[in-house]
Amino acid sequence: ILVPLPRAFVFGSPAVVSPAGRSGRRTSLARSRHLTAASRSAGAVPDIHAKLFLDSLPAVLYSDMDALSHRGSSVCVDVDFGNGSDWAEGVAVIDSILSPGSSSANALDRKQRKGLEHVKTLLLSMGMEESHIPKELLSSTTEDSSYLLEEFGGIRKRKNRIKLKNVVVAHRFVQRVMRSSDSLRFESDHYLPAEWWELSQDAREQLCDVLSWHHLSRWDFNVTEIAKICNGAPLLFLGWAILCSPASQQAMVSSLGKAGGKAKARDGYDFGKLFSLNPKKLCTFLRSIESDYNSDNPYHDNTHAADVVQTFHALIQMGGREHTSNDLEIFGVLLAAAVHDVGHPGYNNSFQINARTELAMRYNDISVLENMHASKAFQRLLGDDKDPMMDILSGMKPEQVQMLREIVTAAVLHTDMSKHFSGVDKMRGLLSSRSMSEFKNSHSLDFLAFLLHLADISNAAKPAPMFIEWADLCLKEFFRQGDKELEMDLPVSPLCDRNKTSRPKSQIGFITFVVKPSFDVLGKILPRVQAEVIPIIESNLDFWAKEKEAAK
The missing domain is CATH 1.10.1300.10 (3'5'-cyclic nucleotide phosphodiesterase, catalytic domain)
Incomplete structure (x- = not known):
């Protein structure tokens, strides 16, 4: 299972050999393998700040990801993300890494944990529309699945294309409006159409x-x-x-x-x-x-x-x-x-x-x-x-x-x-x-x-x-x-x-x-x-x- 990291947090640069020697090189290669694959699915662009953050993560995190990839099993999380989409798998993997008591979570310091949580937050609102759709539905060729893909996923003619996103609405917390002493009185409290x-x-x-x-x-x-x-x-x-x-x-x-x-x-x-x-x-x-x-x-x-x-x-x-x-x-x-x-x-x-x-x-x-x-x-x-x-x-x-x-x-x-x-x-x-x-x-x-x-x-x-x-x-x-x-x-x-x-x-x-x-x-x-x-x-x-x- 590969983590489809958000566009701004993925890079596709070659692996860098770290001073740690062969062990460090394996770590960098693991990072590169996961993140480059993620970039292909998310349409990523290089980001040096994301690279620096991800390079700081401990090797055990990537070894956990390797284990997940080879095992190919789903990850148990509090909220069910099991709709079978790439997006769901990506979020589930991040949740497994941050799971309290896991070897990967124990290896993270506070700054790294906060950074990975931020990556997840961005992932929740990013990615191509297609990445949210169940794979079973994407692979189906029936008339019914075509309707569901077009009407509820915005995908027409089976073409893979990036969908325009909804305008992001700025949410302002509105204080509850209280009744003032001089509130307008209606012509009748018992109005009927x-x-x-x-x-x-x-x-x-x-x-x-x-x-x-x-x-x-x-x-x-x-x-x-x-x-x-x-x-x-x-x-x-x-x-x-x-x-x-x-x-x-x-x-x-x-x-x-x-x-x-x-x-x-x-x-x-x-x-x-x-x-x-x-x-x-x-x-x-x-x-x-x-x-x-x-x-x-x-x-x-x-x-x-x-x-x-x-x-x-x-x-x-x-x-x-x-x-x-x-x-x-x-x-x-x-x-x-x-x-x-x-x-x-x-x-x-x-x-x-x-x-x-x-x-x-x-x-x-x-x-x-x-x-x-x-x-x-x-x-x-x-x-x-x-x-x-x-x-x-x-x-x-x-x-x-x-x-x-x-x-x-x-x-x-x-x-x-x-x-x-x-x-x-x-x-x-x-x-x-x-x-x-x-x-x-x-x-x-x-x-x-x-x-x-x-x-x-x-x-x-x-x-x-x-x-x-x-x-x-x-x-x-x-x-x-x-x-x-x-x-x-x-x-x-x-x-x-x-x-x-x-x-x-x-x-x-x-x-x-x-x-x-x-x-x-x-x-x-x-x-x-x-x-x-x-x-x-x-x-x-x-x-x-x-x-x-x-x-x-």
């Missing part, structure tokens, strides 16, 4: 029940049922119920004349008090955003957006809240969930790039749709023609507005599926190299963006019949794209050919390589995910395996 009054009494009773804090926080929440009850406005009602909690729940209870309408505050985010969030303006904004979701899309529509909002909220309530102390970030990522696919044309990034659409030209083939979604949302909020009636930022301080824009934009861009494998590996690395307190203080936005991405791919992790319904809607949209690609004489994207795609095989690959490994990582720090979600994923995988056998 106008659409509420257009519903039947029975529909209001149902909504009051399913939009309660308890039900909103459930993993088995069925958003399609909500869409039916509220006459096709699930994003409006779910967004309002969650973002305006607990006032939204109190308003529904009060309007129905139920006991407890004037009771003390229940569970909720209380963004109204924290950020002077006006519920009427929020509903106007959500109404406008929902209207921009394409109702002709089988999958990427307002119901999907509402589902992602609720699922992200559920993950926060299933333990995610304990790993962030930043209310502004939670508020921002919930907003990002609502707008993350606004204006989606129903044809993915690959189509945009291959067809050289106006969107692809505008965003230079980089996260084309994600850039469009974020831009469209902020044109509403901060553009020249913004409507003051939907200005949900009006009660916030200028610095909060800027921070919120950074948070929402970063979170939406994180939903680019082509960054999936590197994103999951980054989270593995952060969880293994940081204490929980350090992780909470310095990487809470990384964590929340990761939760949003998992919410976006959670369809296959939902209980029956939801996971089947979502799979069919997704394939329906894919096949529509494939038909369009044939019509335009473009390459048909993986899983988009209705005559070649196997329904169960597509889901087996999606769950095996994308969904389950991601939730396994999350389950390491959220016990409820491990206990409640992983069994559902395994059951769904078994269902599709039986469907595959039945189709033979």
